[in-house]
Amino acid sequence: MKDASISLADVLFALVSTLDLVGDDDGHGKRVAQMSYQVGKAFGLSDTDLDELFVAALLHDLGVSTNYVHAHLIKSMEWQGVHEHCHIGAQLAERSSVLKYLSPYILHHHDRWPLLQSLVKKGELTEKQALFANIILLVDRVDAFAWQEISSKNYRHYHMARDFSLQQIEARWQAFFREDIYKAFLRACRADIFWMMNDKQEVIEFVQERLQNVDRLITMAELQEMAVIFANAVDAKSPFTYQHSIGVASLSAYLGKQLGLSESKQQRIYLAGLLHDLGKLDMEDDVLEKQSPLDHEERQKMNRHSFVSLMILRRIKGMEDIALWASQHHEKLNGIGYPARETDLPLESRILAVADIVQALAQDRPYRKGLSVEKILSIVDDMTAEGELDMQVVACLHANHQKAYQVALAEA
Ligand SMILES: [Fe+2]
Ligand SMILES: [Fe+2]
Ligand SMILES: [Fe+2]
Ligand SMILES: [Fe+2]
Numbered sequence: 125m126k127d128a129s130i131s132l133a134d135v136l137f138a139l140v141s142t143l144d145l146v147g148d149d150d151g152h153g154k155r156v157a158q159m160s161y162q163v164g165k166a167f168g169l170s171d172t173d174l175d176e177l178f179v180a181a182l183l184h185d186l187g188v189s190t191n192y193v194h195a196h197l198i199k200s201m202e203w204q205g206v207h208e209h210c211h212i213g214a215q216l217a218e219r220s221s222v223l224k225y226l227s228p229y230i231l232h233h234h235d236r237w238p239l240l241q242s243l244v245k246k247g248e249l250t251e252k253q254a255l256f257a258n259i260i261l262l263v264d265r266v267d268a269f270a271w272q273e274i275s276s277k278n279y280r281h282y283h284m285a286r287d288f289s290l291q292q293i294e295a296r297w298q299a300f301f302r303e304d305i306y307k308a309f310l311r312a313c314r315a316d317i318f319w320m321m322n323d324k325q326e327v328i329e330f331v332q333e334r335l336q337n338v339d340r341l342i343t344m345a346e347l348q349e350m351a352v353i354f355a356n357a358v359d360a361k362s363p364f365t366y367q368h369s370i371g372v373a374s375l376s377a378y379l380g381k382q383l384g385l386s387e388s389k390q391q392r393i394y395l396a397g398l399l400h401d402l403g404k405l406d407m408e409d410d411v412l413e414k415q416s417p418l419d420h421e422e423r424q425k426m427n428r429h430s431f432v433s434l435m436i437l438r439r440i441k442g443m444e445d446i447a448l449w450a451s452q453h454h455e456k457l458n459g460i461g462y463p464a465r466e467t468d469l470p471l472e473s474r475i476l477a478v479a480d481i482v483q484a485l486a487q488d489r490p491y492r493k494g495l496s497v498e499k500i501l502s503i504v505d506d507m508t509a510e511g512e513l514d515m516q517v518v519a520c521l522h523a524n525h526q527k528a529y530q531v532a533l534a535e536a
Contacts, residue, residue: 355399
């Protein structure tokens with residue numbers, strides 16, 4: 125695979141921004157990374173360790189993509205099923221050679237210190253992994269309590285919640301945290317900046333600056349592995365969209381190949397397919413899972429997702445074409461699509477639009493079973509007759525419909 129000139133820092137920032145879309149507090153991963161960094165610094169970690177802790181903290185909730193799990197995360201210290209998202213996240217990290225090393229931190233970020241200690245004794249965790257996991261848990265709970273207070277009091281600034289969050293942690297720390305970590309936290313959080321840096325814009329700037337320390341160019345293969353993680357996070361949001369993004373990616377690349385796209389274009393359209401729906405993480409679970417057609421308000425919410433995909437992906441330099449195609453998957457050639465009502469669409473966007481419809485129709489949905497290939501072709505033909513879809517792409521779909529149907533539904 126040819127190397128891509130894509131910056132790891134850009135991709136990590138896009139990944140955390142995507143994860144932070146889940147729930148209504150937009151910024152949890154970034155805040156936990158900022159505070160972990162401050163606690164690690166007060167603890168006396170080396171610069172290299174601080175960088176590692178920072179990235180681990182940024183992605184600690186890689187396994188959370190539903191608001192349902194997220195709601196628990198911000199309300200209690202521990203709850204039944206707390207470890208499920210840790211397992212999912214750790215497995216996702218394992219799938220990427222770049223993020224693999226984060227897997228133990230993600231897996232153990234809700235374990236209490238005595239458990240971590242016993243795992244170290246058994247040789248299942250290193251001292252460093254246990255330490256980082258416990259720092260992440262501490263500031264993760266600080267953020268959960270603070271956020272609870274901010275929402276209930278309608279505070280405009282994060283540091284207003286400091287006293288409440290501190291009291292909650294003080295009352296519970298002994299059962300959960302190693303003493304010297306707790307003390308390092310107390311030293312770090314004496315500074316107002318520890319709290320003030322968590323406001324929305326400030327924490328974005330902090331994270332972007334710190335990510336420069338771990339930046340390097342990544343290869344196309346590494347990029348693709350990371351894009352699969354994005355796709356999994358989106359597809360895991362609802363059992364009905366299971367493997368939708370992977371199916372759209374495969375079908376787009378398949379149709380692209382039949383239509384004569386170069387190998388590099390096929391790879392790029394595959395990435396666009398993996399990433400096209402990431403804005404869906406911004407939506408409430410119940411809109412995505414609704415058993416009946418969406419009402420006007422729900423439709424408005426839904427119609428924002430491809431715009432959100434664009435806003436996140438456009439920040440990754442070198443992926444502007446992919447961001448554009450991904451964001452145009454609901455545009456229509458006759459101008460009735462969204463978010464831009466664009467009619468001058470590149471071939472890649474036209475392919476993606478067809479692949480998205482075919483894959484969605486082929487899958488079971490809350491209100492209907494997956495449709496047969498014949499039924500799908502007739503729906504696609506009607507849309508083409510209305511001037512919505514590209515005739516050449518649809519002709520290619522007809523010519524290869526059995527194979528296309530299999531590709532759309534094949535599991536990764
Ligand atoms: Fe978590
Ligand atoms: Fe968390
Ligand atoms: Fe979509
Ligand atoms: Fe889609």
